[in-house]
Amino acid sequence: MDTIATILNYVLAFLIAYILALWVALAIWAFYDIRTRTSDILVQLFSVLLVLAFNIFGLILYLFLRPKETLAEANVLALEEESYMVESEAWARCPNCEHRVEKDYVVCPMCQLDLKKRCTGCRNLADLRWNVCAYCGTPVQ
Ligand SMILES: [Zn+2]
Ligand SMILES: [Zn+2]
Numbered sequence: 001m002d003t004i005a006t007i008l009n010y011v012l013a014f015l016i017a018y019i020l021a022l023w024v025a026l027a028i029w030a031f032y033d034i035r036t037r038t039s040d041i042l043v044q045l046f047s048v049l050l051v052l053a054f055n056i057f058g059l060i061l062y063l064f065l066r067p068k069e070t071l072a073e074a075n076v077l078a079l080e081e082e083s084y085m086v087e088s089e090a091w092a093r094c095p096n097c098e099h100r101v102e103k104d105y106v107v108c109p110m111c112q113l114d115l116k117k118r119c120t121g122c123r124n125l126a127d128l129r130w131n132v133c134a135y136c137g138t139p140v141q
Helices: 002-035 041-065 071-088
Strands: 091-093 100-102 116-118 125-127
Touching: 002 041
Parallel strands: none
Antiparallel strands: 091 100, 116 125
């Protein structure tokens, strides 16, 4: 009987150690996970405490509550938005009819307003305000 009690004690001790290790591991995992999602210390602390207090249930709750996107993903989204902005700068509005025109349009396709001149020397596009072509120095009218 004595040996069985000893074995049971070992099994119990092992189980407790296992659960504690799992508990700590979950909290550490939550800590690293939340750090990739927010730089807010309070949110990080709350997330770790949630998992520490309720263990697996805290973790499930955390998975529901945590920010959907990581900071890295948020950065990618911001970059994409930025590149969209840059792209949209390739477009301009016709000052006369507000129609969307590309930067290298010479004339507005809607109202036929002159948007650019074409240099007679190098055939590059010249701004209407230019006196001489910026590319070759030829006077533009
Ligand atoms: Zn126009
Ligand atoms: Zn020119």
